[in-house]
Amino acid sequence: MGLRQADAVNPQREEKARQVVIRTEQEYVSRVYARLDIEREEAERALRQGPAAGGGSAFQARLESAVATDEAARRLARLGGVEHGLCFGRIDHRAGADGPGDTFYIGRVGLRDEHREPLLIDWRAAAARPFYTATHGAPGTLARRRHLHLRHREVVRLDDEVFDLDGLAESERGGIVGEAALLATLRRGRTGRMSDVVATIQEEQDQVIRSGLQGVLVVQGGPGTGKTVAALHRAAYLLYTHRDVLERRGVLIVGPNATFLRYIEQVLPGLGETDVAMATLGELYPGLKATAREDPAVAIVKGDLRMADLVREAVHDRQRIPPDGLHVQTDGLTLVVDAQSCERARDRARGLHLPHNVQRRRFVHDLLEALAVNRAEQYDRIMDEPLDDLARNGGLPDWLQELIDEAEDEPLLDETDLRLAKETLWRDPAVQAAINALWPELTPEQFLSDLYADPESLARLGTRAGLTSAESALLNRTSGAAWTISDVPLLDEAAELLGKDDSAEKARERAAAAERAREARYAQEVIESTDTGNVERLTASDLISGTDLAERHHDDGPPLTTAQRALADREWAYGHVIVDEAQELSEMAWHTVMKRVPTRSLTVVGDIAQTGSAAGAASWGQMLDRYVPGRWREQRLLVNYRTPAAIMRVAARVLAAVAPGQTPPESVRDDGPPPTAIAMPVSLASLVQSELSSIAAGTPDGIGGAFKEGRLAVITSAALHVAVLDALPHAAAGATPEALDSPAVVLTAEEAKGLEFDSVIIVDPAGILSESPKGGQDLYVALTRATRRLTVVHDGELPPLLADLH
Numbered sequence: 001m002g003l004r005q006a007d008a009v010n011p012q013r014e015e016k017a018r019q020v021v022i023r024t025e026q027e028y029v030s031r032v033y034a035r036l037d038i039e040r041e042e043a044e045r046a047l048r049q050g051p052a053a054g055g056g057s058a059f060q061a062r063l064e065s066a067v068a069t070d071e072a073a074r075r076l077a078r079l080g081g082v083e084h085g086l087c088f089g090r091i092d093h094r095a096g097a098d099g100p101g102d103t104f105y106i107g108r109v110g111l112r113d114e115h116r117e118p119l120l121i122d123w124r125a126a127a128a129r130p131f132y133t134a135t136h137g138a139p140g141t142l143a144r145r146r147h148l149h150l151r152h153r154e155v156v157r158l159d160d161e162v163f164d165l166d167g168l169a170e171s172e173r174g175g176i177v178g179e180a181a182l183l184a185t186l187r188r189g190r191t192g193r194m195s196d197v198v199a200t201i202q203e204e205q206d207q208v209i210r211s212g213l214q215g216v217l218v219v220q221g222g223p224g225t226g227k228t229v230a231a232l233h234r235a236a237y238l239l240y241t242h243r244d245v246l247e248r249r250g251v252l253i254v255g256p257n258a259t260f261l262r263y264i265e266q267v268l269p270g271l272g273e274t275d276v277a278m279a280t281l282g283e284l285y286p287g288l289k290a291t292a293r294e295d296p297a298v299a300i301v302k303g304d305l306r307m308a309d310l311v312r313e314a315v316h317d318r319q320r321i322p323p324d325g326l327h328v329q330t331d332g333l334t335l336v337v338d339a340q341s342c343e344r345a346r347d348r349a350r351g352l353h354l355p356h357n358v359q360r361r362r363f364v365h366d367l368l369e370a371l372a373v374n375r376a377e378q379y380d381r382i383m384d385e386p387l388d389d390l391a392r393n394g395g396l397p398d399w400l401q402e403l404i405d406e407a408e409d410e411p412l413l414d415e416t417d418l419r420l421a422k423e424t425l426w427r428d429p430a431v432q433a434a435i436n437a438l439w440p441e442l443t444p445e446q447f448l449s450d451l452y453a454d455p456e457s458l459a460r461l462g463t464r465a466g467l468t469s470a471e472s473a474l475l476n477r478t479s480g481a482a483w484t485i486s487d488v489p490l491l492d493e494a495a496e497l498l499g500k501d502d503s504a505e506k507a508r509e510r511a512a513a514a515e516r517a518r519e520a521r522y523a524q525e526v527i528e529s530t531d532t533g534n535v536e537r538l539t540a541s542d543l544i545s546g547t548d549l550a551e552r553h554h555d556d557g558p559p560l561t562t563a564q565r566a567l568a569d570r571e572w573a574y575g576h577v578i579v580d581e582a583q584e585l586s587e588m589a590w591h592t593v594m595k596r597v598p599t600r601s602l603t604v605v606g607d608i609a610q611t612g613s614a615a616g617a618a619s620w621g622q623m624l625d626r627y628v629p630g631r632w633r634e635q636r637l638l639v640n641y642r643t644p645a646a647i648m649r650v651a652a653r654v655l656a657a658v659a660p661g662q663t664p665p666e667s668v669r670d671d672g673p674p675p676t677a678i679a680m681p682v683s684l685a686s687l688v689q690s691e692l693s694s695i696a697a698g699t700p701d702g703i704g705g706a707f708k709e710g711r712l713a714v715i716t717s718a719a720l721h722v723a724v725l726d727a728l729p730h731a732a733a734g735a736t737p738e739a740l741d742s743p744a745v746v747l748t749a750e751e752a753k754g755l756e757f758d759s760v761i762i763v764d765p766a767g768i769l770s771e772s773p774k775g776g777q778d779l780y781v782a783l784t785r786a787t788r789r790l791t792v793v794h795d796g797e798l799p800p801l802l803a804d805l806h
């Protein structure tokens with residue numbers, strides 16, 4: 001990692017030199033903050049004042065106001081998020097023959113001074129890259145990398161890595177100080193929220209973060225290797241580097257659950273990005289928040305790709321032909337359309353290759369036409385009856401016969417007659433009911449609910465989709481049961497195949513489109529002519545397109561961000577999608593995710609060894625080859641930044657049993673007490689109390705104080721869950737976003753996924769192992785959540801996998 005302690009040759013002289021260097025850096029950092037304040041004030045003023053008064057129409061005034069407000073609000077949001085640790089690094093390039101090398105300060109945003117000279121380089125800019133990539137073996141042109149540690153706006157410590165002492169100017173050679181910045185960061189107490197690591201990104205992570213936008217990047221890494229945190233920094237980097245595409249199309253981050261999203265939600269704002277869509281899998285179908293649990297056996301079936309065939313078969317099955325033709329009673333007549341005509345209408349509608357509800361319009365029209373013609377024929381026959389009698393009795397004069405013959409050559413209904421007849425028929429509830437029974441208009445929810453509740457259809461259609469009868473039977477449930485996460489891809493698939501008959505809506509939209517295009521053109525002109533002051537446009541969130549703006553401000557009400565619009569639209573195509581804990585996604589879930597990103601620009605982050613979901617991935621190829629055969633690239637992260645080595649040694653034995661091919665990541669931390677095992681009976685409340693005291697006692701932060709932060713989790717088997725909760729009345733229960741704020745929380749292994757705690761108490765490891773087919777993975781996840789302390793509480797013998805515990 002290239003971290004190096006300073007040699008303390010003469011402590012007094014070192015200290016003095018250190019103080020001088022800190023003072024110099026303080027001056028610079030104060031300038032940077034002063035600049036930030038000025039830019040914030042300017043943005044606030046712009047927001048308060050709105051646009052300069054000008055002539056023009058009311059619309060023009062509204063739009064100008066919108067442009068200025070939008071611009072200022074974005075600047076403020078961006079500048080507001082970067083206060084903490086604004087400037088965290090400095091790089092000094094080697095001096096050359098023509099003079100001293102360049103020095104750059106690296107920070108969360110780019111800032112320029114009043115002369116437009118760079119004051120702070122955005123960490124994502126190319127000029128900042130050596131800060132992350134230089135190593136002692138390959139320092140490039142760097143002479144030194146310096147980490148600046150701030151408390152509020154005060155410089156409290158510096159960590160230097162010197163690559164080339166000769167390459168530094170004379171005045172810079174003294175005062176090389178510091179403890180490894182990375183280790184200092186890692187030793188901090190947990191706060192219940194993930195924070196960004198922009199100051200200490202490691203080289204292997206930097207490669208992930210700055211990997212190209214195109215294609216599928218898989219980031220495979222063991223627990224604590226920084227997959228999540230690297231993926232979030234990658235989102236910020238991609239938005240910065242490809243803002244044209246990504247700001248319009250948006251970036252989506254898919255996380256395993258709402259708690260996890262809450263856990264990571266501060267990272268992107270801290271990096272100056274506030275406009276990224278975040279959703280759980282259960283939220284990918286707009287309007288639904290599916291959280292209900294699914295039986296693992298059912299989840300396996302629902303996650304299988306054959307379900308897409310079942311949904312298709314079931315949609316087709318709702319397009320029916322009456323074997324004896326259609327018979328409808330109306331106006332005292334029985335109208336009839338024979339089976340062949342119904343079949344022709346169905347095939348014609350299907351031939352459109354459009355979604356069910358859209359094809360239905362064609363089918364309804366054709367059947368109404370057939371009914372109208374049949375009605376006209378019946379009327380015709382009734383009218384003709386007296387004449388037929390006359391003809392039979394030979395009483396029909398020649399002139400009348402001629403007239404009748406001529407009329408027979410005419411169509412029964414002209415175009416207008418036909419349209420009116422269809423309209424009249426459609427108003428008759430009996431006609432509507434008869435046609436709806438053959439080809440109903442369906443919502444995805446109604447459709448899927450009906451299907452689940454119909455064992456006969458499930459069995460029949462399941463066979464066509466390649467399901468066994470046992471698998472089909474597992475899908476059966478009562479109508480109205482709560483939606484589960486495994487239902488979401490099926491609802492999504494149904495929505496895709498059913499579509500919406502939005503012809504009326506479309507007509508209205510077309511009428512409005514011309515008007516909007518005019519507004520967009522004008523908005524673009526306003527943007528181009530708006531003076532944005534001297535804030536450097538360094539982050540993606542600063543720019544908005546004219547079309548965006550016209551759309552945002554078209555309706556009254558609060559403007560929508562790209563992320564908000566994208567999340568509300570099932571058919572939104574994102575510019576990039578990041579999937580975290582991606583090993584948990586089923587085939588059907590991938591099917592849904594891939595629909596959201598037709599360009600296949602994805603970052604897939606996970607650990608195959610941690611797959612806990614019954615329908616999850618056994619390998620990345622199993623899930624991805626179908627969509628990007630041989631075209632996904634994999635990057636491995638090999639260093640564990642979370643779990644101390646002593647705990648990881650215990651976890652490694654479990655890993656060897658559950659995923660023999662996988663190597664555990666190497667722990668960068670080697671601190672903390674060895675993990676321990678305690679046999680029941682034990683007072684959980686006292687144990688929790690003493691663990692909380694241990695972590696509150698704090699780890700020195702290297703700055704001089706002790707952290708009052710620190711979190712504890714009790715991870716338990718389902719069997720003992722209730723008993724553990726009873727024993728710990730003050731602990732938060734379950735993975736709720738609020739639980740993150742509690743010092744102690746009781747979780748299952750599944751709920752603990754992706755999270756971390758200073759101290760972890762695992763209760764009933766044997767229970768965790770036996771409760772699910774992937775119990776080994778669950779135990780591995782539980783063991784690797786601790787950043788400092790691990791205690792295992794067991795009943796009876798310790799499982800042999802944990803024999804290494806004291």
Ligand SMILES: Nc1ncnc2c1ncn2[C@@H]1O[C@H](COP(=O)(O)OP(=O)(O)OP(=O)(O)O)[C@@H](O)[C@H]1O
Pocket residue numbers: 182185186194195197200201202205221222223224225226227228229230607641642753754755756784
């Ligand atoms: N470069 C870094 N500098 C400082 N801290 C880091 C760095 N990389 C990772 N960390 C810290 O290590 C911990 C683990 O990171 P993260 O949760 O992203 O790992 P993960 O690979 O997603 O883990 P898991 O698979 O167990 O969920 C976090 O506290 C994170 O802040």
